Amino acid sequence: MAAAVGAGAIPRIKVAAICGSLREGSYNRGLIRSAIEISKSSIPGVEIELVEIAELPLLNTDLEGEGSFPPVVEAFRQKILEADSILFASPEYNYSVSAPLKNALDWASRPPNVWGDKAAAIISASGGSGGSRSQYHLRQIGVFLDLHFINKPEFFLNAFQPPAKFDKNSNLIDAQTRENLKQVLLSLQAFTLRLQGR
Ligand SMILES: Cc1cc2nc3c(=O)[nH]c(=O)nc-3n(C[C@H](O)[C@H](O)[C@H](O)COP(=O)(O)O)c2cc1C
Incomplete structure (x- = not known):
């Protein structure tokens, strides 16, 4: 969670970035790489870490023990718990979120839900509408x-x-898109701090 800061220092936030696409050449993963670069070079106080979801098993509550989860799921849930906010890069698959992303959302929602009360932002690279339908489904979830x-x-x-x-x-090589991405990150930073009363 949020790190303590000295007087006058910029408050720090940890952002967990999740990519809904598992393919190596994923454009959405490219957006996250760019977001990490932008935050390092020009957004003091924002630290973004890509949290992988590829190794999560398909959700099956039979894999749960008494309040415990398979180690890979525990590790994923811990990363989410420690984050101040979440950056989703959500490709559109058949007008919705991808199955790997939904799987990750479901695992971390199991009691106790570790997504609760966190700020989040969504970015998408996709076909025609640029992933808008996936984003609105994600907002509903x-x-x-x-x-x-x-x-x-x-x-x-x-x-x-x-x-x-x-x-x-x-x-990502397009300057305008990079600037748009930066604006999302600045908005997420401001909203996270506001939500946490910092
Ligand atoms: C199963 C599947 C369904 C898709 N459905 C949509 C869709 O409904 N709308 C859209 O804009 N693109 C759709 N696409 C295209 C992907 O959004 C596009 O390939 C995108 O680049 C995938 O993200 P990635 O580059 O991060 O892997 C679909 C791709 C796949 C594999």
Whole structure:
């Protein structure tokens, strides 16, 4: 959770970044890499860590013990618990969130729900509408999880519309998109601090 700060210092927040796509060349993962870079270079106080979800088993409550979870699930839940806020990079799959992301959301929702009362933001690289439908489904899921999403700015990126937004390694190369991403991070930072009364 939030680190203590000295007088006059900028409050620090830890952001857990989660990518809903598991593929190596994922554009959404590229957005998170860019977000990490931006925060390091130009947003003092924001520390973003990519939290992997690929190794989580498919949700099955038979895998739970008396208030315990498989080690990989425990480790994931702990990362979420320790974060001040969440950055979701959510690709759109068939008008909704991806199955890996829903799986991760479900595991961390098991009692005690570790998403509760955290600030969150969503970014998407997808086809036509830039992932908007996945984002609105994620916002709906977040109601029950007690996540608090920033409303503005919204960030929808059509990854396939020229000019190219990513290089061949799926790194973000478009300056305007990078600036849009920075604005999301600044909004998430401000909202997280406001929510925590800091
Ligand atoms: C199963 C599947 C369903 C998809 N459905 C949609 C969709 O409904 N809307 C959309 O804009 N793109 C859709 N796409 C395209 C993905 O959003 C696009 O490939 C995106 O780049 C995936 O994210 P990634 O690059 O991070 O892997 C779909 C892709 C897959 C694999």
